[in-house]
Amino acid sequence: MSFKIAIIGAGSVGFTKKLFTDILCVPEFQDIEFALTDISEHNLGMIKAILDRIVEANSLPTKVTATTNRREALEGARYIISCVRVGGLEAYADDIRIPLKYGIDQCVGDTICAGGILYGQRNIPVILDFCRDIREVADTNAKFLNYANPMAMNTWAAIEYGKVDTVGLCHGVQHGAAQIAEVLGAKSSRELDYVCSGINHQTWFIELKLNGRPIGKDELVAAFEAHPVYSKQEKLRIDVLKRFGVYSTESNGHLSEYLPWYRKRPDEITRWIDMSDWIHGETGGYLRYSTETRNWFETEYPQFLEAASKPIDPAKRSNEHASHILEALETNRVYRGHFNVKNNGVITNLPQDAIIESPGFVDRFGINMAAGITLPEACAATCMASINVQRMSVHAAIAGDIDLLKLAVLHDPLVGAVSTPEEVWQMVDEMVVAEAAWLPQYAHAVPAAKERLSKAHVKTREWVGAARRSVRSIEELRAEKAALKQAG
Template sequence: MSFKIAIIGAGSVGFTKKLFTDILCVPEFRDVEFALTDLSEHNLGMIKAILDRIVEANGLPTKVTATTDRRKALEGARYVISCVRVGGLEAYADDIRIPLKYGIDQCVGDTICAGGILYGQRNIPVILDFCKDIREVAATGAKFLNYANPMAMNTWAAIEYGKVDTVGLCHGVQHGAEQIAAVLGAKSPKELDYVCSGINHQTWFIDLRLNGRKVGKDELVAAFEAHPVYSQQEKLRIDVLKRFGVYSTESNGHLSEYLPWYRKRPDEITRWIDMSDWIHGETGGYLRYSTETRNWFETEYPQFLEAASKPLDPTKRSNEHASHILEALETNRVYRGHFNVKNNGVITNLPQDAIIESPGFVDRFGINMAAGITLPEACAATCMASINVQRMSVHAAISGDIDLLKLAVLHDPLVGAVSTPEEVWQMVDEMVVAQAAWLTQYAHAVPAAKERLSKSQVKTREWAGAARRNVRSIEELRAEKAALKQAG
């Protein structure tokens, strides 16, 4: 088979390499062309060199091109994959830093909450530019696979306003299933069959079967509480499991941001999180991790390039959905996964226009969702709070309405649990001014926001958060890796 796959944001080097090697694990895809595009020529050069090395080492006819000209990369593409981070780490740092001044302590800040909403404001205009290019220069009927966060907002905008065939992809469901299989003592995650449904980062394991045997709440709670690692790392998730009756896909740190109960008091935060890794709730944890990863990759690049000379191993193909979707669409080998699409009746007790994440099957006829799923009421209520924020956020990003943006932030569950309306209004002004370079739809609102900030009486504080760790140096990372290797 010969067709073209364009990857936007290909400078996300590690993730692009994973997608590339996964796709090439499909024998029929040896002749595929990969067109890489990114704003950073430096990152493009690094990833192209790695992928070229993989192609050469495996004697493949695969073609790899790289360009900063996005439209050129998209010309004739049958599939377009996006893994962009608009504003990079510079804007992301403000997503964490500024809300902290108002008492809002986020672990990740890329889905909802103050940081995720502003992230969406930066992303959505760019996503619509991608969609315009796809409509105009990609292959007829091209499919857009969005990996970029905030997943629901980006996918909502691409479907509703971009008018492109779009599916949002995430790996939270797979990771959650692996955890459940481990605590239940399964020899392989394949022994676990499950139905997981909800919205991205708030998806719920509403049916669990281990080797055909149904697993109930009490058994699952006991298994997690008895596990020597997860009982400490997932305290908040286990508490939600006890109260809701079902387990959430999302990590301890991520889930804590979407609920109004666990991160609203600084002295309570440390009770529910675990500092063994960023993903369990550390303040600004993903920002620290992303910064360290970037620095590490830049320094250790020769080793990454050398590792690319190894033969491809199909047994190490990851569980990221993209390669499996392409394989199903192109070869008709059926794939079952969890996909982010417009609801349209798939989940009976969520709004029709919402972007939901739920089971579906893929074959040559496309992605076919399993319809008629009803969530437990508490799960639906929690999802609804986020959906209302997402909807307002998308509409604000499209219209450039700063008042609607402030209302979206005000209705965010964690923000509402921590901040007053006056604080929210000032915080949004401050974030829009700080990120004006990436928020062109709000250019008309920036002067007035600056004027309001100059006269504001709302008090803020410089606060690192309840559980902040410093970014580690390359030397510290090397020492830690060496210690772990020696211990292992």
């Protein structure tokens, strides 16, 4: 087979390498072209050198090109994969820093909450630019695979306004299933059969079977509480499991941001989180992790390049959906996964226009969703709160409507539990002004926002959050890695 895959945001070096090697694990795909594009020529150069080394080491005919000209990369592409972070770590830092001034403590801030909503405002104009280029220069039947957060908002905009065949992809379901399999004593998550449905980052394991035997709430709670690690790291998730009756796919830190109950009081936050790793609830944890990862990669690049000389091992193919979807579409080998698509009746008690994440099957006819799923009422209610915020956020981003943007932030569950309307109005003004370089649709609103801020009377505070850690230096990271290696 010979076709072209374009990767936008290919400068996300580690993730691009993973997608690349996964796809090349499919024997029929060795003669394809990968067109890499990114706004960073420096990052493009690094990732192209790594992928070229992989191609050379494995004696493959695969073609790899790299360009900062996005349309050139997209020209004739059958598949387009996006893993962009619009605004980079600079804008992301404001997504965390500014809400903290108003008492809003986020662990990740990339899905909803104040940070995730503003992230969506930065992403959506760029997503629509991608879609325009896809319609104009890509293959007639091109499929857009979106890995970028905020997943639901980006996918919503691409489908509804970009008019491109789009699917959103995430790995939260796979990670959650692996946890459940582990606590139940399974040798592999392949022993677990499950139905997991909801919206991205709020997906629920509504049916579980281990080797054909149904698993109920009480057994699952007991298994998690008995686990020596997860009982400490997933305290919030376990509490939600006890109250809702079903387990959530999302990590302890992520889930804490989408619910109005666990992160609204600083003195309560530490009760529900765990500081052994950022993902369990640390304030600004993903920002710290991303910063350290970038610094580490820049410093240790020669080692990454050397590692690329190893043969590709199909047994190490990851569970990221992209390669499996492409394999199913091109070879008709059926793949079952969980995909982000427009609802259209798939989940009976969520809105038709919402972007849901639910089971589907892929073959040469496309992605075929399993329809007629009904969520438990509490799960649906929690999803609905986020969907309403997502819908307003998408509409605000499309129209450049700062008043609707403020209403979207006001209706966010965690923001609403922490902040007053006056605080929200001032906070959004501050975030729009700080991130104006990446918000072209709000250019007309920035002068008035600056004027309002000059007369602002809502008191703020310089607060690092309830559980903040400093970014570690390269030397500290090396020492920690050496200690782990010695211990293990």
